[in-house]
Amino acid sequence: MTTRIALSYAFGLIFCILLQIMFLRNLVFFNYAFCFLYIGAVLTLPPAMDKSLYLLIAFAVGILIDTFMNTLGLNAAATVLVAFFRSSWIRRYERRAGEDFVFLSLRRIGLLPFINLFFPLILLHSAALFLIEANSLNLFVHTIIKILASSVYTLVAVLLWQSFSKY
Amino acid sequence: MSQLFEFISRHRSFILFVFLEVLCFRLLIGSNSSWGVRYFNTSNWYVGTILGLSNSFKEYLGLREVNRQLAAENARLNETLTRLLESDPPKAPAGYQPDSTFAARYSYTLAKVIDVETKMSNNHLTIDKGTLDGIAPGMGVISATGIVGKVQYCSPRMSVVTSILHSRFMVSTELPASNEIGTVIWTGEDIGQVKLLDISKFKKVEIGDTAVTSGYNQVFPPGVMVGTVSNIESPQSETTYLIDLKLSTDFRNLGYVYVIQNHLLPDMEKLKENSDK
Secondary structure, eight states: OOHHHHHHHHHHHHHHHHHHHHTGGGOOBTTTBOOOHHHHHHHTSOTTSOHHHHHHHHHHHHHHHHHHHTOTTHHHHHHHHHHHHHHHHHHHHHHHHTSOOSOOOHHHHOHHHHHHHHHHHHHHHHHHHHHHHHOSSTTHHHHHHHHHHHHHHHHHHHHHHHHHOOO | OHHHHHHHHHTHHHHHHHHHHHHHHHHHHOTTOHHHHHHSSTTSHHHHHHHHHHHHHHHHHTHHHHHHHHHHHHHHHHHHHHHHHHHSOTTSOTTOOOOHHHHTOEEEEEEEEEEEOOSSSEEEEEESOOGGGTOOTTOEEEESSSEEEEEEEEOSSOEEEEEEEETTOOEEEEETTTTEEEEEEOOSSOTTEEEEEEEETTSOOOTTOEEEEOTTOSSSOTTOEEEEEEEEEOOTTOSEEEEEEEESSOGGGOOEEEEEEETTHHHHHHHHHHHHO
């Protein structure tokens, strides 16, 4: 991996985090759909990265987002969870598709595989986040609607962001 | 022993994962842990600065709404202030008890100025409220800084206001410092200057004195700012001063105005008509 590509990943991550804490934090639809664009930036980091390093990056990003949202530990827990399951999920997908992914960008792997690959992970992230936040099953239907709406919203945001990126 | 290290090495990412998750939940549950309270929240200086930045951007976008709210609040406060002043006038002798309907005769409606004319010899301005909002010809119009004019025509949604910069517009004006009442008229020269006539030479007038609407007005409540004295001439042959007033309202950047309705005006006019017969 060249320095240029590494820099572009770093830039993408910083851009998503800044966008998240400056704007998307306040861009909530109908009190149900929340956008977690930063998870897209975390998920599309190169799969060849050392797994421990990857977990630490996910944790750091989660804590940073939490600091700005006054929910210390919540985003971090969900992000670390998704980061842990990402590698085995990608390996399974690669085995089924019969090819190895080096870059996980929309441009390289195409729209449908991208959605197939990342939507379950985004859904897992939203589910973990809202279930931990709800801390009970009292408002279960409410939470489920929130999870589904937020995953779709986040996926759309990630696709939009990816369609602007160069690699 | 070496097996143990090998085990840890093989499962290091899983162990790290469990450790991080435990840490997250520890943070989540113990939200009053001292370093959590101290560093990782929005009261942190860096976090606060960045949030302030994004908030100031949002504030800038919201200025229009804030302006509208402030203007609406001013209209309400003006109405209350006039009612309170009228129900207990500061200059009235003890024992004067005004009627409550009389004291509450003025009500204020907020309007936005959509067009201002200043270059003619008879100037008008257009506001975005009309008969549907209860505006009628003859009502007084003031701004946050002072007197503006009088409503001339109304359509259902718009009104044309004769501004004070009009050759036939006269306002009964008082100089509170010298306790004299005169008439303000625009001579058509400068949009910042009006003339104050009929002030007796036997009173003392100084440059800088404020001029406000008098209690003899039918459309304006007493005490609305008109301007300040900027020049005093005393012609030999006359018994009155020729005073220049600097208008307090800047017509070039009028934003919101208040239309004043005097609820007792029809009664007053009817009374006058009857007494003329």
